[in-house]
Amino acid sequence: MRNLIILFLLLALSLPGANARAGQNVASDAPKRVVVLDAGHGGPRPGKVHREVVEKDYVLDVTKIVRKKLRSKMPDLEVYMTRSCDSAYHEDQAKDNRLRAAFCNEKGADLYVGIHANALKDKNKGGCEVWVLTLNENLMNQNKLVGERYADEGDFINPEDIDRNSQGFMMALSRQLENEPYSRFVAEECCKNMASYGLDNLGVKAGTVYTVLYYSECPGIIVEMGYLTNAKDYAYLTSKGAKDEMAEAISSAIVTYFKALDGDTSTSVPATTESNAEQEVEEREAVDESEAEKLAEGYTIQLISSTKEVDVNDYQFHEYKGRVWLVMGTGKYKYKYCFGRYATRSAAQNDLTAVRKRFKDAYVVRYKDGALVTK
Numbered sequence: 001m002r003n004l005i006i007l008f009l010l011l012a013l014s015l016p017g018a019n020a021r022a023g024q025n026v027a028s029d030a031p032k033r034v035v036v037l038d039a040g041h042g043g044p045r046p047g048k049v050h051r052e053v054v055e056k057d058y059v060l061d062v063t064k065i066v067r068k069k070l071r072s073k074m075p076d077l078e079v080y081m082t083r084s085c086d087s088a089y090h091e092d093q094a095k096d097n098r099l100r101a102a103f104c105n106e107k108g109a110d111l112y113v114g115i116h117a118n119a120l121k122d123k124n125k126g127g128c129e130v131w132v133l134t135l136n137e138n139l140m141n142q143n144k145l146v147g148e149r150y151a152d153e154g155d156f157i158n159p160e161d162i163d164r165n166s167q168g169f170m171m172a173l174s175r176q177l178e179n180e181p182y183s184r185f186v187a188e189e190c191c192k193n194m195a196s197y198g199l200d201n202l203g204v205k206a207g208t209v210y211t212v213l214y215y216s217e218c219p220g221i222i223v224e225m226g227y228l229t230n231a232k233d234y235a236y237l238t239s240k241g242a243k244d245e246m247a248e249a250i251s252s253a254i255v256t257y258f259k260a261l262d263g264d265t266s267t268s269v270p271a272t273t274e275s276n277a278e279q280e281v282e283e284r285e286a287v288d289e290s291e292a293e294k295l296a297e298g299y300t301i302q303l304i305s306s307t308k309e310v311d312v313n314d315y316q317f318h319e320y321k322g323r324v325w326l327v328m329g330t331g332k333y334k335y336k337y338c339f340g341r342y343a344t345r346s347a348a349q350n351d352l353t354a355v356r357k358r359f360k361d362a363y364v365v366r367y368k369d370g371a372l373v374t375k
C-alpha cells in the first residue's frame with residue numbers, strides 16, 4: 001500500500017503542469033499556457049442573492065469580460081470557461097464542483113480561476129479577498145471554527161471528513177505543496193488590482209478547503225469580488241463600469257502571473273506592500289551573510305519542503321533570489337528549502353514575520369552540515 005501511495009505521488013509530481021513550472025524561466029520556447037475561468041454556481045444554484053443581484057448571473061458577466069480581455073491582452077493564452085450560460089455540471093453541488101475541477105484537469109490548465117461574489121449576515125463585513133488551497137492543519141482548524149462555511153454543503157470539504165491516510169489526500173497534499181506559492185502569487189496580484197478600484201483589500205485567505213481547489217491539479221484561486229451585503233461593496237459592484245473594472249483586475253493578474261511564469265523579468269518582481277518588509281530582511285541578511293558563510297551549523301527559516309528537488313532559483317523563491325538554500329531532512333518531504341543562516345534562534349525569529357508574508361507556514365529550524373537537526 002505504501003509503495004502504491006509513493007507511486008501515485010510520483011505520478012502526481014510528473015504531471016505536465018508541475019513539470020512545466022519546475023523547469024521554466026525560459027522566455028523562448030515557452031510552453032502553451034492554459035487558463036480555466038470558472039463562473040461560480042449556475043443552473044439550479046444561484047449562489048448569493050442580495051437585492052437585485054444574483055451571484056451566478058453577475059459572475060458570469062464578469063467572467064465573459066475576463067475572457068474577452070485575456071484574448072486581446074494575451075492572444076497565445078488558451079482560455080476556457082467552465083460555463084458560458086446559466087448551467088451547472090451536476091444537480092449535486094459537491095459533484096458539480098468535482099466536475100469543474102475535472103474539466104480544469106482535462107484541459108491541462110496551468111491556472112484555475114473561480115469567480116464569485118460574497119454575502120454574509122454581518123453587513124459590516126466588506127472588501128475583496130482571494131482564496132487559495134492549503135491543507136495546513138492549523139489554518140483548517142481555525143476556519144472550521146467559523147462553522148458557517150460548511151453549511152454551504154458541496155462547495156467546501158469539512159476537514160473532519162478528510163481521511164488523512166487516503167491516497168486522495170496524499171495526492172492533494174503533494175500538489176498543494178508544489179502549487180501554493182504560485183496560487184498565492186496570482187491571488188495577491190488579484191487582491192491588489194481589485195483594491196485599486198476602492199474595495200478594501202482583505203487579502204489572501206487559506207485554510208478553507210474548497211472542493212474545486214482540492215481536486216484541481218494546477219495552482220488555483222477563488223476570487224471573491226466583495227460582499228453584496230455590505231453597503232459600500234454593493235454600491236460599488238452595482239455601479240456602472242464595476243464589472244469591467246473587476247474583469248480588468250482579474251485579467252491583469254492572470255497576465256502578470258503567466259508573464260512571470262515564463263520568465264519575463266519585467267513582471268517577475270511586482271511592487272507590493274511587502275516591499276518594506278522584504279527590504280528589512282534584505283538589510284539584515286546583508287549583515288548576516290558575511291558571518292553566515294562560516295556557519296556550518298545554526299538556524300535557518302524553512303520556507304517549504306518538497307518530495308523532489310527544486311531549483312533554488314525557482315520562480316517561487318524569486319523574492320529571495322540567491323538566498324535560498326537546500327537543507328536535507330528525512331521522510332517523504334526531505335528537500336527543505338530554507339532562507340538565511342543565523343547563529344541564534346532569536347536572530348532567525350526576527351526575520352520570520354517578514355518571511356511569513358510570502359511563505360505563511362515558514363518556521364525556524366536548526367541545521368548542521370547542510371542537514372536538518374531534529375532534536
Ligand SMILES: [Zn+2]
Pocket residue numbers: 040041047048055115116117
Ligand atoms: Zn459564490
